[in-house]
Amino acid sequence: MRPELSHVPGVLGEIARKRAQEVAPYPLPEPPPVPSFKEALLLPGLSVIAEVKRQSPSAGVIREVDPVEAALAYERGGARAVSVLTEPHRFGGSLLDLKRVRERVGLPLLRKDFVVDPFMLEEARAFGASAALLIVALLGELTGAYLEEARRLGLEALVEVHTERELEVALEAGAEVLGVNNRDLATLQIDLATAPRLGRLARERGFGGVLVAESGYSRKEELKPLEGLFDAVLIGTSLMRAPDLEAALRELVG
Numbered sequence: 001m002r003p004e005l006s007h008v009p010g011v012l013g014e015i016a017r018k019r020a021q022e023v024a025p026y027p028l029p030e031p032p033p034v035p036s037f038k039e040a041l042l043l044p045g046l047s048v049i050a051e052v053k054r055q056s057p058s059a060g061v062i063r064e065v066d067p068v069e070a071a072l073a074y075e076r077g078g079a080r081a082v083s084v085l086t087e088p089h090r091f092g093g094s095l096l097d098l099k100r101v102r103e104r105v106g107l108p109l110l111r112k113d114f115v116v117d118p119f120m121l122e123e124a125r126a127f128g129a130s131a132a133l134l135i136v137a138l139l140g141e142l143t144g145a146y147l148e149e150a151r152r153l154g155l156e157a158l159v160e161v162h163t164e165r166e167l168e169v170a171l172e173a174g175a176e177v178l179g180v181n182n183r184d185l186a187t188l189q190i191d192l193a194t195a196p197r198l199g200r201l202a203r204e205r206g207f208g209g210v211l212v213a214e215s216g217y218s219r220k221e222e223l224k225p226l227e228g229l230f231d232a233v234l235i236g237t238s239l240m241r242a243p244d245l246e247a248a249l250r251e252l253v254g
Protein backbone atom coordinates (compact mmCIF):
# COMPACT_ATOMS: atom_id res chain seq x y z
CA MET A 1 0.00 0.00 0.00
CA ARG A 2 2.78 2.39 -0.98
CA PRO A 3 1.81 5.52 -2.95
CA GLU A 4 3.59 6.25 -6.23
CA LEU A 5 5.84 9.20 -5.35
CA SER A 6 8.03 9.59 -8.41
CA HIS A 7 5.86 12.36 -9.89
CA VAL A 8 5.30 14.38 -6.74
CA PRO A 9 6.92 17.78 -7.46
CA GLY A 10 9.25 20.05 -5.51
CA VAL A 11 10.18 19.94 -1.83
CA LEU A 12 7.17 17.75 -1.02
CA GLY A 13 8.36 15.04 -3.40
CA GLU A 14 11.95 15.17 -2.12
CA ILE A 15 10.94 14.79 1.51
CA ALA A 16 8.30 12.12 0.86
CA ARG A 17 10.67 9.94 -1.22
CA LYS A 18 13.29 10.18 1.50
CA ARG A 19 10.78 9.21 4.19
CA ALA A 20 9.60 6.24 2.08
CA GLN A 21 13.18 4.92 1.82
CA GLU A 22 13.61 5.07 5.57
CA VAL A 23 10.59 2.99 6.62
CA ALA A 24 11.74 -0.25 8.25
CA PRO A 25 9.21 -1.86 10.59
CA TYR A 26 10.36 -2.83 14.10
CA PRO A 27 8.54 -3.94 17.29
CA LEU A 28 6.51 -1.08 18.76
CA PRO A 29 5.50 -0.34 22.36
CA GLU A 30 1.89 -0.90 23.47
CA PRO A 31 -0.19 2.17 22.42
CA PRO A 32 -1.10 4.41 25.39
CA PRO A 33 -4.67 5.67 25.89
CA VAL A 34 -5.16 9.00 24.09
CA PRO A 35 -7.85 11.73 24.10
CA SER A 36 -10.03 12.40 21.03
CA PHE A 37 -8.62 14.88 18.51
CA LYS A 38 -11.96 15.52 16.82
CA GLU A 39 -13.88 16.13 20.06
CA ALA A 40 -11.28 18.64 21.24
CA LEU A 41 -11.53 20.61 17.98
CA LEU A 42 -15.33 20.72 18.21
CA LEU A 43 -15.36 22.68 21.49
CA PRO A 44 -17.01 26.14 21.06
CA GLY A 45 -15.09 28.88 19.22
CA LEU A 46 -12.16 28.56 16.84
CA SER A 47 -9.87 25.86 18.27
CA VAL A 48 -6.13 26.25 17.92
CA ILE A 49 -3.87 23.34 17.10
CA ALA A 50 -0.49 24.74 18.17
CA GLU A 51 2.56 23.28 16.48
CA VAL A 52 5.97 22.37 17.90
CA LYS A 53 8.48 22.83 15.10
CA ARG A 54 12.20 23.63 15.36
CA GLN A 55 12.81 24.31 11.70
CA SER A 56 11.12 24.10 8.31
CA PRO A 57 12.07 24.19 4.62
CA SER A 58 10.38 27.59 4.23
CA ALA A 59 11.59 29.29 7.43
CA GLY A 60 14.93 27.55 8.11
CA VAL A 61 15.83 27.33 11.81
CA ILE A 62 12.89 28.73 13.80
CA ARG A 63 13.78 28.02 17.41
CA GLU A 64 15.84 25.53 19.40
CA VAL A 65 13.17 24.52 21.82
CA ASP A 66 12.39 21.72 24.24
CA PRO A 67 9.19 20.29 22.72
CA VAL A 68 7.81 19.47 26.17
CA GLU A 69 8.31 23.03 27.44
CA ALA A 70 6.71 24.40 24.25
CA ALA A 71 3.73 22.05 24.44
CA LEU A 72 3.17 22.84 28.13
CA ALA A 73 3.17 26.57 27.30
CA TYR A 74 0.64 25.92 24.52
CA GLU A 75 -1.54 23.96 26.93
CA ARG A 76 -1.50 26.85 29.43
CA GLY A 77 -2.24 29.29 26.60
CA GLY A 78 -5.46 27.50 25.64
CA ALA A 79 -4.48 25.26 22.71
CA ARG A 80 -7.01 22.48 22.07
CA ALA A 81 -4.44 20.14 20.52
CA VAL A 82 -0.71 20.08 19.81
CA SER A 83 0.95 19.20 16.52
CA VAL A 84 4.41 17.65 16.86
CA LEU A 85 6.72 17.46 13.85
CA THR A 86 8.42 14.07 13.66
CA GLU A 87 10.21 14.55 10.31
CA PRO A 88 13.94 14.69 11.14
CA HIS A 89 15.74 16.08 8.08
CA ARG A 90 13.94 19.28 7.13
CA PHE A 91 11.88 19.91 10.28
CA GLY A 92 14.27 18.74 13.02
CA GLY A 93 11.63 16.54 14.66
CA SER A 94 11.51 12.98 16.00
CA LEU A 95 9.22 10.31 17.42
CA LEU A 96 10.98 10.81 20.74
CA ASP A 97 9.62 14.38 20.80
CA LEU A 98 6.13 12.97 20.33
CA LYS A 99 6.59 10.40 23.09
CA ARG A 100 8.02 12.94 25.55
CA VAL A 101 5.20 15.41 24.90
CA ARG A 102 2.62 12.62 25.38
CA GLU A 103 4.09 11.80 28.79
CA ARG A 104 3.69 15.37 30.06
CA VAL A 105 0.79 17.01 28.21
CA GLY A 106 -2.91 16.15 28.42
CA LEU A 107 -4.02 17.50 25.04
CA PRO A 108 -4.55 15.33 21.95
CA LEU A 109 -1.45 15.20 19.74
CA LEU A 110 -1.12 15.20 15.98
CA ARG A 111 1.81 13.38 14.40
CA LYS A 112 2.98 15.82 11.75
CA ASP A 113 4.98 13.98 9.12
CA PHE A 114 4.88 12.72 5.56
CA VAL A 115 3.01 9.44 5.97
CA VAL A 116 3.90 7.26 2.98
CA ASP A 117 3.66 3.80 4.54
CA PRO A 118 1.01 2.23 6.79
CA PHE A 119 3.69 1.40 9.37
CA MET A 120 4.00 5.14 10.06
CA LEU A 121 0.40 5.06 11.30
CA GLU A 122 1.19 2.27 13.75
CA GLU A 123 4.19 4.25 14.94
CA ALA A 124 2.08 7.38 15.41
CA ARG A 125 -0.38 5.52 17.64
CA ALA A 126 2.34 3.67 19.58
CA PHE A 127 4.20 6.92 20.37
CA GLY A 128 1.06 8.62 21.67
CA ALA A 129 -0.54 10.48 18.79
CA SER A 130 -4.34 10.80 18.70
CA ALA A 131 -4.16 11.60 15.00
CA ALA A 132 -1.81 11.52 12.03
CA LEU A 133 -1.59 13.86 9.06
CA LEU A 134 -2.58 12.33 5.72
CA ILE A 135 -1.52 14.50 2.77
CA VAL A 136 -3.73 13.87 -0.27
CA ALA A 137 -1.03 15.26 -2.60
CA LEU A 138 1.08 12.23 -1.55
CA LEU A 139 -1.49 9.49 -1.04
CA GLY A 140 -3.86 10.29 -3.92
CA GLU A 141 -6.38 7.51 -4.46
CA LEU A 142 -4.88 5.55 -1.55
CA THR A 143 -6.16 8.17 0.90
CA GLY A 144 -9.28 6.10 1.67
CA ALA A 145 -7.23 2.98 2.37
CA TYR A 146 -4.94 4.91 4.75
CA LEU A 147 -8.00 6.34 6.53
CA GLU A 148 -9.38 2.87 6.98
CA GLU A 149 -6.06 1.55 8.30
CA ALA A 150 -5.87 4.47 10.74
CA ARG A 151 -9.37 3.71 12.04
CA ARG A 152 -8.44 0.05 12.47
CA LEU A 153 -5.51 1.14 14.65
CA GLY A 154 -7.65 3.50 16.77
CA LEU A 155 -5.97 6.52 15.22
CA GLU A 156 -7.73 9.60 13.89
CA ALA A 157 -6.59 11.47 10.79
CA LEU A 158 -6.27 15.04 9.58
CA VAL A 159 -6.71 14.75 5.83
CA GLU A 160 -4.90 17.63 4.12
CA VAL A 161 -5.79 19.21 0.77
CA HIS A 162 -4.54 22.21 -1.17
CA THR A 163 -6.55 22.08 -4.43
CA GLU A 164 -10.12 21.49 -5.53
CA ARG A 165 -9.13 18.15 -7.07
CA GLU A 166 -7.54 17.02 -3.78
CA LEU A 167 -10.66 18.16 -1.92
CA GLU A 168 -12.75 15.82 -4.07
CA VAL A 169 -10.43 12.91 -3.29
CA ALA A 170 -10.60 13.66 0.44
CA LEU A 171 -14.40 13.85 0.48
CA GLU A 172 -14.68 10.67 -1.58
CA ALA A 173 -12.31 8.94 0.87
CA GLY A 174 -14.63 9.80 3.77
CA ALA A 175 -12.44 12.27 5.67
CA GLU A 176 -13.96 13.35 9.00
CA VAL A 177 -11.34 15.98 9.82
CA LEU A 178 -10.38 17.98 6.74
CA GLY A 179 -7.40 20.36 6.65
CA VAL A 180 -6.97 23.01 3.98
CA ASN A 181 -3.33 24.01 3.67
CA ASN A 182 -2.72 27.60 2.55
CA ARG A 183 0.82 26.55 1.67
CA ASP A 184 1.56 24.80 -1.59
CA LEU A 185 3.94 22.12 -0.30
CA ALA A 186 5.70 21.79 -3.65
CA THR A 187 6.58 25.51 -4.04
CA LEU A 188 6.19 26.52 -0.34
CA GLN A 189 4.15 29.58 -1.37
CA ILE A 190 1.38 30.79 1.00
CA ASP A 191 -2.00 32.15 -0.08
CA LEU A 192 -4.38 32.79 2.82
CA ALA A 193 -7.34 32.88 0.40
CA THR A 194 -7.00 29.11 -0.14
CA ALA A 195 -8.55 27.94 3.15
CA PRO A 196 -11.75 30.06 3.00
CA ARG A 197 -12.23 29.19 -0.68
CA LEU A 198 -11.85 25.41 -0.32
CA GLY A 199 -13.55 25.42 3.09
CA ARG A 200 -16.66 26.99 1.59
CA LEU A 201 -16.54 24.55 -1.31
CA ALA A 202 -16.31 21.59 1.09
CA ARG A 203 -19.42 22.78 2.98
CA GLU A 204 -21.27 23.30 -0.35
CA ARG A 205 -20.47 19.71 -1.24
CA GLY A 206 -22.09 18.64 2.04
CA PHE A 207 -19.02 18.10 4.21
CA GLY A 208 -20.30 18.01 7.79
CA GLY A 209 -17.07 17.14 9.58
CA VAL A 210 -14.34 19.17 11.23
CA LEU A 211 -12.65 21.86 9.11
CA VAL A 212 -9.10 22.97 9.88
CA ALA A 213 -7.30 25.92 8.26
CA GLU A 214 -3.53 25.42 8.04
CA SER A 215 -0.37 27.50 7.62
CA GLY A 216 0.67 31.11 7.33
CA TYR A 217 -1.29 32.70 10.21
CA SER A 218 0.47 35.25 12.40
CA ARG A 219 -2.11 37.94 13.26
CA LYS A 220 -5.54 37.91 14.86
CA GLU A 221 -7.17 39.76 11.91
CA GLU A 222 -6.12 36.94 9.61
CA LEU A 223 -8.38 34.55 11.53
CA LYS A 224 -11.52 36.67 10.85
CA PRO A 225 -12.37 35.02 7.49
CA LEU A 226 -12.34 31.62 9.23
CA GLU A 227 -15.07 32.46 11.76
CA GLY A 228 -18.31 30.56 11.32
CA LEU A 229 -16.75 28.36 8.64
CA PHE A 230 -13.76 26.61 10.24
CA ASP A 231 -13.65 24.69 13.51
CA ALA A 232 -9.92 24.99 14.00
CA VAL A 233 -6.70 26.58 12.83
CA LEU A 234 -3.21 25.09 12.82
CA ILE A 235 -0.47 27.57 13.72
CA GLY A 236 3.25 26.87 13.99
CA THR A 237 5.94 29.27 12.84
CA SER A 238 4.50 32.53 14.19
CA LEU A 239 3.94 31.04 17.65
CA MET A 240 7.38 29.41 17.71
CA ARG A 241 9.01 32.77 16.89
CA ALA A 242 7.29 34.57 19.76
CA PRO A 243 9.39 35.23 22.88
CA ASP A 244 6.53 33.94 25.08
CA LEU A 245 4.58 31.07 23.50
CA GLU A 246 1.74 31.12 26.01
CA ALA A 247 1.19 34.88 25.68
CA ALA A 248 1.40 34.71 21.88
CA LEU A 249 -1.31 32.06 21.78
CA ARG A 250 -3.60 33.98 24.16
CA GLU A 251 -3.09 37.11 22.07
CA LEU A 252 -4.20 35.25 18.92
CA VAL A 253 -7.29 33.57 20.31
CA GLY A 254 -8.18 35.56 23.45
Ligand SMILES: O=P(O)(O)OC[C@@H](O)[C@@H](O)c1c[nH]c2ccccc12
Nearest residue numbers: 181214215216217234235236237238
Ligand atom coordinates in the same frame (compact mmCIF):
# COMPACT_ATOMS: atom_id res chain seq x y z
O1 LIG B 1 4.13 27.15 10.47
P1 LIG B 1 2.82 27.56 9.92
O2 LIG B 1 2.90 28.39 8.67
O3 LIG B 1 1.94 28.19 10.98
O4 LIG B 1 2.07 26.20 9.45
C1 LIG B 1 1.78 25.15 10.35
C2 LIG B 1 1.37 23.91 9.57
O5 LIG B 1 0.20 24.18 8.87
C3 LIG B 1 2.49 23.46 8.63
O6 LIG B 1 3.59 23.11 9.41
C4 LIG B 1 2.10 22.26 7.74
C5 LIG B 1 0.89 22.01 7.20
N1 LIG B 1 0.92 20.88 6.48
C6 LIG B 1 2.15 20.35 6.53
C7 LIG B 1 2.67 19.20 5.98
C8 LIG B 1 3.96 18.89 6.25
C9 LIG B 1 4.76 19.73 7.00
C10 LIG B 1 4.26 20.87 7.57
C11 LIG B 1 2.95 21.20 7.34
